Amino acid sequence: MLVTGKVHKVGAHIDTDAIIPARFLVTTDAEVLGSNCMEGLEPGWVKRVQKNDIIVADENFGCGSSREHAPIAILGAGMPVVVAKSFARIFYRNAYNMGLVLLEVGADADKLRDGDTLEVDLDAGQIKNLTTGAVVVCAPVPQSMQDLLDAGGLVPYVKKRLAEKQ
Amino acid sequence: MSHNLAEKILQAHTDEEITRAGQIVTCRVSLVLANDITAPLAIKSFKGMGATKVFDKDKVALVCDHFTPNKDIDSAEQVKVVREFAHEMGVTHYYEGGDCGVEHALLPELGLVGPKDIVVGADSHTCTYGGLGAFATGMGSTDIAGALALGETWFKVPPTIRVEFDGQLEPFVGAKDLILHLIGRLGVSGALYRALEFGGPVIDNMSIEGRMTMANMAIEAGGKVGLFPVDAKTLAYCAAHGRTGDKALKADPGAVYEQELSLSVTGMGPQVSCPHLPDNVRGVDELKGMRVDQAVIGSCTNGRIEDMREAAAILKGRKANKNVRLIILPATPKIWRQAMDEGLFSIFLDAGAVVGPPTCGPCLGGHMGILAGGERCISTTNRNFRGRMGSLESEVYLASPAVAAASAVAGEIIHPGKL
Structure with a gap:
């Protein structure tokens, strides 16, 4: 699967209060959450986003609370992929459970600048910077996460397990 | 094989043999927790999974503590979803009214969590029970x-960082200062994907409430868990809260650690975490003269009876500065009653404090103490991310109850010994 979109660069330790502040947590609706994505970073931030655009972050993206509303808000804003030097633990599990793809690239994130256009090949685990020509290879998705993705996420996985139990 | 605390507990809940960090294991869970913000989403997923009953109605806790007493129509609707689900599933431990408190203060008090348990909660501060x-x-x-439906979940066995504290604690220095100091040293991602295991003479002498304050903030260093050994103090606490059958627990001799730190507390003063990350930690004296508009004492970090007493000891016979809103939120109804019975509320009210109901409220900018642009709060809570307590232009400084109380009196951040 290929995703092509523009880079929106953010810094290190972007916390879940930045991604979706607590005052918006009175709903579970993806579209509503998406319309307030990154409101804690900069009011109106999401207005710059077009479908398939890609957040590129420094280290520890998604630190803080366990709110699953954070990956839902990013997906709800139309962004299917986040690239970062590293991700916070709870956010990492949440993202895979929700079907948001996370690509951990370490220091190579510096090769992706704000406004660059990227082509992300999810199967090959490779990011092509169409603006500069740079190619970034991602850390492989761990097998357990791949199994979860192959099952279609945690919801269908548990559904299958429950059926087996009966 | 020798196991550290994290490995030892995980091993007790799985049939697979734990041999190394990084291994993925499926474990049976002892208790599953969610709150008024996270439960509605969990219920949506639970139904999507085709689940019709929870794995064990006595091993589920649904605590509506974040926006309660419901701050607006939307939050009331969310709580309604949780309440109806709890009734439908026959969940034993459902709380939203006069029996409700801040989840991580409430569950230990009810004896629902304890030694060697595996607890998973849709709240990042679930690590408190460590x-x-x-x-x-x-x-x-x-x-x-998934855990509600199956009673199990997967874990990656975390590498462990062992932290030993020794030395002599200075006056007005305690658990909150130790954990802030450690977070300052490790950084907010210093324990990412890792377990923290605490030990040493200072920890041996520390109360269970203090240990929970420290474990609570393991996540602020990125940690998966913050684990304390189970000793006579733990067992006495658990027995006093209605639990039976708990046993002492410590790491095996020869257990493997990724990193071992030894920190001396001798000479360390009260610590304050400055905006806008918990690892931006300084000694309180470096912040002298920093004016504050609000002080919050409460939360899952520091809303327990010892914290109330610590604040009262400072506030007794004193008044909060007229430019400071002092907000005190005992974290559970039991703590509330105990504080009232011990006469602490008279001290708080004489000091000009607002004493509110048990709620997470201001900690996450929910309600009961939101900050305007340019305002600054000294708070006993656990996060000071930008905009956490209100306006993006406001600031939160994290500290102990003693420092927060003293700063409320002085109108500026101050060492409690210099009031």
């Missing part, structure tokens, strides 16, 4: 939905 020797960690709502 203070009792439980492998307790935060997850998102859908992971929690």
Whole structure:
């Protein structure tokens, strides 16, 4: 699967209060959450986003609370992929459970600048910077996460397990 | 094979043999927790999974503590979803009214969490129960939905950082200062994907409430859990809160650690975490003269009876500065009653404090003490991210109850010994 979109660069330790502040947590609706994505970073931030655009972050993206509303808000804003030097633990599990793809690239994130256009090949685990020509290879998705993705996420996985139990 | 505390607890809940960090294991869970923000999403996922009943109605806790008493129509609707689900599933431990408190203060008090348990909660501060020797960690709502349905979940066995504290604690220095100091040293991602295991003479002498304060903030260093050994103090606490059958627990001799730190507390003063990350920690004296508009004493970090007493000891016979709103939120109804019975509320009210109901409220900018642009709060809570307590232009400084109380009196951040 290929995703092509523009880079929106953010810094290190972007916390879940930045991604979706607590005052918006009175709903579970993806579209509503998406319309307030990154409101804690900069009011109106999401207005710059077009479908398939890609957040590129420094280290520890998604630190803080366990709110699953954070990956839902990013997906709800139309962004299917986040690239970062590293991700916070709870956010990492949440993202895979929700079907948001996370690509951990370490220091190579510096090769992706704000406004660059990227082509992300999810199967090959490779990011092509169409603006500069740079190619970034991602850390492989761990097998357990791949199994979860192959099952279609945690919801269908548990559904299958429950059926087996009966 | 020798196991550290994290490995030892995980091993007790799985049939697979734990041999190394990084291994993925499926474990049976002892308790599954969600709150008024995270449960509605978990319920949505639970239904999507086709689940019709929870794995054990006595091993589920649904605590509506974040926006309660409901701050607006939307939050009331969310709580209604949780209440109806709890009734439908026959969940034993459902709380939203006069029996409700801040989840991580409430569950230990009810004896629902304890040594060697595995607790998963849709709240990042679930790690608090590590203070009792439980492998307790935060997850998102859908992971929690899976655990609600199956009674099990997967874990990656974390590498462990062992931290030993020794030396002599200075006056007005305690658990909160120790954990802030450690976070300052490790950084907010210093324990990412890792377990923290605490030990040493200072920890041996520390109360269970203090241990829970420290375990609570393991996540602020990125940690998966913050584990304390189970000793006579833990067992006495658990027995006093209605639990039976708990046993002492410590790491095996020869257990493997990724890193071992030894920190001396001798000469260390009260610590304050400055905006806008918990690892931006300084000694309180470096912040002298920093004016504050609000002081909050409460939360899952520091809303327990010892914290109330610590604040009262400072506030007794004193008044909060007229430019400071002092907000005190005992974290559970039991703590509330105890504080009232001990006469602490007279001290608080004489000091000009607002004493509010048990709620997470201001900690996450929910309600009951939101900050305007340019305002600054000294708070006993656990996060000071930009905009956490209100306006993006406001600031939160994290500290102990003693420092928060003293700063409320002085109108500026101050060492409690210099009031």
